[in-house]
Amino acid sequence: MAPIDPAATLSREAPRIAAADARLPRQAGVGLKPQHFTAFLGMASRPGFFEVHAENFLVDGGPLPHHLARLRETSALSLHGVGLSLGGLDPLDGGHLQSLRSLVARYQPAEFSEHLAWSSHQGRFLNDLLPVPYDNDALLRVSAHLDHLQNALGRSVLLENPATYVEFSQSTYSEEDFISEVVRRSGCGLLLDVNNAYVSGTNHGRDLHAYLSALPLAAVRQVHLAGFHRDVDSLGFPLLVDHHGSPVDEAVWELYGWVLRRLGPLPTLIEWDNDVPPLPRLLEEAGRAQSLMAGLARNRSVADGRA
Amino acid sequence: MAALEEWPAALLDPARPAPLGLETWNGSDPAHRFGIYRNNVLVSLVDSLADTFPVVAALVGDEFFRAMAGEFVRANLPTSPILYRYGADLPRFLTAFPPAGSLPYLADVARLEFACVRALHAAEGATLPAETLERLLRTPGLLPGLRVRFDPAFLLLSSRYAIVSIWSAHQERGTLGGVDPLIPEHAWIQRHGHAVRVQSVGHGEMEFSAALLRGETLHSAADAAHDAEPGFNFSAGLVALLERRVIVGFVGPSASESP
Numbered sequence: 340m341a342p343i344d345p346a347a348t349l350s351r352e353a354p355r356i357a358a359a360d361a362r363l364p365r366q367a368g369v370g371l372k373p374q375h376f377t378a379f380l381g382m383a384s385r386p387g388f389f390e391v392h393a394e395n396f397l398v399d400g401g402p403l404p405h406h407l408a409r410l411r412e413t414s415a416l417s418l419h420g421v422g423l424s425l426g427g428l429d430p431l432d433g434g435h436l437q438s439l440r441s442l443v444a445r446y447q448p449a450e451f452s453e454h455l456a457w458s459s460h461q462g463r464f465l466n467d468l469l470p471v472p473y474d475n476d477a478l479l480r481v482s483a484h485l486d487h488l489q490n491a492l493g494r495s496v497l498l499e500n501p502a503t504y505v506e507f508s509q510s511t512y513s514e515e516d517f518i519s520e521v522v523r524r525s526g527c528g529l530l531l532d533v534n535n536a537y538v539s540g541t542n543h544g545r546d547l548h549a550y551l552s553a554l555p556l557a558a559v560r561q562v563h564l565a566g567f568h569r570d571v572d573s574l575g576f577p578l579l580v581d582h583h584g585s586p587v588d589e590a591v592w593e594l595y596g597w598v599l600r601r602l603g604p605l606p607t608l609i610e611w612d613n614d615v616p617p618l619p620r621l622l623e624e625a626g627r628a629q630s631l632m633a634g635l636a637r638n639r640s641v642a643d644g645r646a
Numbered sequence: 647m648a649a650l651e652e653w654p655a656a657l658l659d660p661a662r663p664a665p666l667g668l669e670t671w672n673g674s675d676p677a678h679r680f681g682i683y684r685n686n687v688l689v690s691l692v693d694s695l696a697d698t699f700p701v702v703a704a705l706v707g708d709e710f711f712r713a714m715a716g717e718f719v720r721a722n723l724p725t726s727p728i729l730y731r732y733g734a735d736l737p738r739f740l741t742a743f744p745p746a747g748s749l750p751y752l753a754d755v756a757r758l759e760f761a762c763v764r765a766l767h768a769a770e771g772a773t774l775p776a777e778t779l780e781r782l783l784r785t786p787g788l789l790p791g792l793r794v795r796f797d798p799a800f801l802l803l804s805s806r807y808a809i810v811s812i813w814s815a816h817q818e819r820g821t822l823g824g825v826d827p828l829i830p831e832h833a834w835i836q837r838h839g840h841a842v843r844v845q846s847v848g849h850g851e852m853e854f855s856a857a858l859l860r861g862e863t864l865h866s867a868a869d870a871a872h873d874a875e876p877g878f879n880f881s882a883g884l885v886a887l888l889e890r891r892v893i894v895g896f897v898g899p900s901a902s903e904s905p
Contacts, residue, residue, distance in 0.1 A: 394727045398767035399798070402840035422727020428650055435727065460654045463723040466694070467657075467686040472649060472667075504679040505668045507649060542679075544671040570682075573675035580682055 363388050363415050363449040363561060363606035367628040369621055370610050376406040378618050386625050388415035388449065390608050394422045396446075397438050404445075411446055417561065417608065418448040422464065425484045425498070426471035427457035436491045443492050450561055450606075452497035452530045453488065455481065455518065472507035473517040478524075485525035497530035497560055498522065502538040502567075502581035514539070515553035522555045529555060532563035533595045534587065534610075538579040542572075547594060556602060564595060564628060565610040584613035587624060596631055604632040656680070657687045658720045691719040694729045699736065699759045701816040702752060714743060730763055751807030751827050758809045761801045761835045762842045771797030771894040778896060779888070788898075790865035794858050794887075795895035799837035802856055806830050810846035836892050847886075850875030854883045863899075 366387025371379070379385055389410060396403055407416075420439065423431060443451055456468035471477050489496055500518060512520065522529060531554070540547040566585030572578040587595075587609070599605070609624045652665040660681075668676035692715040696703050703711040718739050724732045737760065740746055740753040782789060803809070810831045815822040832852035834845045847855075853874040857867035864884065871878040887893050 394729065397728045398730065399769035401767045401770075401799070401837060403767070405840065438728075457650065458727065460650070462725055463654065464725065464727050465654060465657060465687050465723065466690045466727070466729065467683055469650075469653065469683060504682045505670065505676050508667045508669045509649060572670065572672070573678040574672060576672050576674060578679065578682075 365604040367625040368608045369625050372615050375618050390417040390419050393418045393420045416448040417450045420453040423453050424457045424459040431487050454499045455501050470503040473510040473512040482524040497528045499530040499532050502535040519555045522558050528560040529558040530561045531559045534565040534591050537591050538567050538581045541579050562605045562607040583610050599635050695733050698733045702756050704816050754805040754809045765799045765835050765837050765842045768799035791899040793897045794893045797892045797894050800892040801835040803833045850878030
């Protein structure tokens with residue numbers, strides 16, 4: 340593979356480069372927040388990769404593109420879309436797709452991901468990841484939207500499993516079967532959000548290991564970990580709310596360990612978007628994910644040594 | 647499919663029933679769970695407005711701001727997922743929002759805050775080449791016929807109220823003490839390094855820069871400035887713009903680049 344010229348990578352007119360399909364490192368990464376730009380730029384040993392919300396960086400100039408470009412010179416990047424509304428009834432917004440295409444061309448992220456959710460209706464944006472009924476109409480719609488997106492970006496994208504609070508009586512697929520079918524039809528990869536799996540699993544009384552085992556795990560190219568908020572439903576059962584505003588719960592760390600034992604180390608992002616803590620606390624969470632992956636590698640080599 | 651079409655109205659209006667066709671695994675009330683989505687939509691969009699309009703929020707207090715912003719959100723959902731652009735219509739909403747009537751300057755403070763966000767994220771401008779300036783100084787007779795190109799992050803705002811003083815009082819170490827809100831102020835808004843700078847300028851400077859921004863020549867812009875403020879000094883006005891590095895180029899009379 341030819342070496343990457345960072346200047347060419349970051350120029351707006353940069354041609355597609357060989358790095359476009361490079362994978363994220365199988366290490367822990369963190370969500371990048373503007374208040375941490377300077378600290379990261381001065382840091383000798385940064386997290387394995389950064390992730391940003393694509394829509395936050397769809398600006399024309401100023402500090403956001405400046406700092407992201409500088410960090411991108413030496414760090415791997417994942418772009419996470421939060422506004423395409425892949426599960427919505429509207430066709431994908433062509434102007435927005437074009438903007439995302441420019442963003443991807445500019446920053447050459449290792450991955451672009453979006454959600455199995457909807458957020459826009461008749462051109463109005465609701466700014467939440469709303470649930471999709473799992474029926475044939477939605478299957479065709481989401482698959483077609485993913486095709487549209489992947490053609491526009493010229494790459495395979497990742498689809499993230501959702502955190503949901505209600506289910507639809509019209510659903511004819513389980514969530515895991517629906518995701519499997521979408522992945523099979525579109526050829527997209529899976530962004531396995533372990534917190535979302537735990538939140539939805541709790542909220543809908545699912546067997547978590549059975550749910551995860553039924554997902555297309557071979558397609559997982561990235562993992563998300565985040566914190567949730569505990570509430571209760573009208574009958575007093577636990578109702579977990581995905582809010583990205585607290586540490587990763589112990590139960591989610593445990594489930595993450597289970598995933599690692601099945602799949603080996605994976606690029607793992609700590610998402611902390613609200614009440615963002617001081618950087619050392621954020622890095623501590625990333626360090627824990629990194630240690631779990633390292634412990635896994637040690638156990639494997641010990642097992643190999645014995646064999 | 648019909649189910650999803652009911653969602654937006656039900657999300658925005660808590661008086662409406664939850665959409666039909668929702669289920670829960672344990673027979674708990676789906677409407678109660680739907681409330682989480684209602685809350686997410688409203689709170690996240692109100693938070694987004696609070697990020698863009700911190701001075702407006704400080705002027706009216708958090709509780710008032712969140713109630714006001716909630717009304718705005720219900721009537722004006724974003725049309726784009728790029729949320730830094732959300733709230734362009736908030737100033738107009740504020741002028742027609744009776745509970746805020748006792749703060750007549752609120753809408754213009756909101757305009758200033760929205761302009762600051764625009765300036766922060768505006769495209770990069772070029773730097774005026776030093777040799778362009780040197781050439782202009784050698785041939786000052788050409789100046790009156792020239793037009794200027796401004797940095798995209800340079801914005802102007804005039805108000806009947808003391809919006810710059812009010813805004814500044816809410817920045818670090820600022821204070822509202824002694825600010826008379828009823829004194830008209832004119833603002834130059836620009837990006838400086840990675841931050842936005844807001845400066846109060848005289849009526850003449852404002853008319854001068856506004857005419858230039860409209861594409862008028864330096865001569866005609868100076869006339870406009872003199873009309874507004876008879877004591878306006880052309881050289882000082884031009885130097886003020888040059889010193890702030892908001893002029894990125896000069897355009898000659900034949901619309902070609904600078905001489």
